[in-house]
Amino acid sequence: MATHKRSRTGCWTCREAGYKCDELKPFCGRCTRLRITCKGYGIKLKWQDDGVSTLAKPPRKGRKKKTIDQVQAPSPTSIVSFASTPMALSSPEFAFSSPESTNSMPTLPLNSPGLSYGLSLDDRWLLNYWVEQLSTLISVAPRHGVATPFQRHLTAMAYESPALRSTILSMAANHLALTSNNASLHLQGYRFQRNAIRELQQMIQDPVEIYAEPALATVMMMQVSARLFGDDDEAHVANHLIGAKAIISRHEGDGWLASSNARFLMSLLAYHDILSSVSRGSQPLLDHKTGFTAVEGEQQLESIANVLLVVAQISQLQHAIKMRKAESTTCLALSEDENTTGRRIQQTLLAMDFVACKQEDTQEDTDISSTAEAYRHAAFIYLYRTWLDIGAPNPISMEHINQCLSQLQQVDAHSPLTSSHIWPLFTAGCEAIDSTQRHFVRIRFEELYAVKRFPSLKRVMRDIEHVWEAKDMEQQTKGQAGMAKVDCIQVILKRRGREVELA
Structure with a gap:
């Protein structure tokens, strides 16, 4: 007979194992003591991969405190299950202060008044x-x-x-x-x-x-x-993204x-899938070569999409290298195919030059070109980390780090294009070793948060600080060669147990 009760309010690791959780944050005491991954708290949605066959379970009947427990619903291609922490269904009245009274509430931009019925x-x-x-x-798209x-x-x-x-x-x-x-x-x-x-x-x-x-x-x-x-x-x-993949697979x-x-x-799916592949350290879930022609479907943002498609190729190369190393721990050198792929991707990026074809018609055109160029240099940094396993202070990477940050600096923090700047700012920012560049990265994240107020911006900046700490420590113990080997994404995956919000 079990001597413990299943936890319903603790971290998901303890809940799934059926152990009482002390609910310490960010990682609970039991997970820390046992040195196991603490899966955190809060609402949790599980998208199961294709091919999983599970009988559907009806929602549990309500109790005094009604909860949303695990529910599984079958579909032709996947099973999607949902779970959340117990919570009362009742909630306080919607109360918030507004500069307008309800009588002067702004009119909704509806095609038909009936839509709000x-x-x-x-x-x-x-x-x-x-x-x-x-x-x-x-939105990334310029307003017009x-x-x-x-x-x-x-x-x-x-x-x-x-x-x-x-x-x-x-x-x-x-x-x-x-x-x-x-x-x-x-x-x-x-x-x-x-x-x-x-x-x-x-x-x-x-x-x-x-x-x-x-x-x-x-x-x-x-x-x-x-x-x-x-x-x-x-x-x-x-x-x-796993759920989105299941939906479109039919x-x-x-x-x-x-x-x-x-x-x-x-x-939107391609944008998030490709950038998530970078933070996961894996290949994209889908092949986006035919369906992804422009960010947010806006033709003027085609150049950024073109770079992202190359980023997807780098993620695929990274996946291939990892799979090969997992199968053979003795052969660590790059294969001929991997080297050929790395050189081909390098040539593709070299052939792109968004500065040379800049249209100086409007500030928006300039911002788009600067953003695309920042993406191109960030892709170089990602490629050299994946292909050659190098980063700052290696001169090969430093050139692209400097260029990427320079292009980002040319775009005003209030520009809508900055909504897409998280990945290049993280990629070049993590590799920055110059104090002036690090200062710019901090200030730019502060500016973006002041404009947008997205909590993810503060989290990404904290992640960058963790990477800087790891790189500086590695330099002290193993010199510049050791510093160049620090993989920014892997630092966060190992220290925080999660991906970086790059999208």
């Missing part, structure tokens, strides 16, 4: 905040006085899809809580997040809805939300990409 005044206020403020902070891709493709869809709407409202509430210093909005955001999980559960049980655009939109916005607002103590944020051919909404969603 059935929404509470509080929900409409949050949805308006998403449209007017938050969506513009997330028109709606951003997130506004055009998701807002109307949110009125049709409860799961997508709840996800967006959760993001709006969480962001408003930060910008207004109103902690009660975090509770509201948690309630919407809980609702989104329930509504997505219902959606994935429908063989038609699960493969419709709103389902993919919901999963992708959950991915964006987890990256921007996820708990720093959560070691394993749900990887919704779509044969590129016919469904005829829809502008689908093209936008696929570009």
Whole structure:
């Protein structure tokens, strides 16, 4: 007979093992003592890989304190299960201060007044905040006085899809809580997040809805939300990209990409999948060569997408090298094929030159070119780390570190392009050894947080500080050669037990 009770409020490692947890953060005492991975706390969504066959379990009946326990819903290609920490369904009334009264609430940019029918005044206020403020902070696309891709493709869809709407409202509430210093909005955001999980559960049980655009939109916005607002103590944020892969795996051919909404969603998936492959130290989940032509589906952002497709090739090379080393621990030298691939990728990056073809028509054009060039130099840094296992202070890497930071510095912190700067800023910033460059990286993250108020920005800066500490320590013990061997991504994976939010 077991002498312990299953934990329902502790970290996920203790909960899954059935042990009582002391709930210390960021890592609980039991996990620290046993030197095992502490999986963190909070809402947890599990996307199981294709081919898993599990019987569906109905939701548990409510108790005095109703909870969302593990529920599994089968689909033709995957099983998606959800779990969360126990929480009461009741929540306080939606209370937050607003500069406008309810009578002077801004008008929602709706095609039809009927779209807002059935929404509470509080929900409409949050949805308006998403449209007017938050969506513009997330989007990379230059404004041009028109709606951003997130506004055009998701807002109307949110009125049709409860799961997508709840996800967006959760993001709006969480962001408003930060910008207004109103902690009660975090509770509201948690309630919407809980609702989104329930509504997505219902959606994935429908063989038609699960493969419709709103389902993919919901999963992708959950991915964006987890990256921007996820708990720093959560070691394993749900990887919704696996769910997105399951959703699109049933779509044969590129016919469904005829829809502008689908093209936008696929570009969003490609952007996150490729950058996540860098932080995972693995290959992308999908091949994006045909479906990813421009970031957010905006033609003017084609140059950034072109570099990201090369980044995907580097991640594939990294995966191949890891698999080969895992199979044979005696042969550590690069194979001929790996060397050939590295040289081919290098030549591809050398052939790109976004500075030479800069269009000086507008500041936006200049910002796009500078961003694409920063991505190109960051790709060089990533390639040399993967292919040659070198970084700063090696002169080969230093040239691209200097160029990458220089290009980023040319873009004003208020430019929408800075929403895409996290990866190049992390990649070059981690390798920076000059005090002036490190100062710029710190200041730029402070500026970006002041503009956007995304918690992920502070987390990434803390991650960079961890890498600097590791590189400086390695230099003291093993010199510059040892410092050059420090892999930034691996430092965070080992020290923090999670990925870096690069997207």
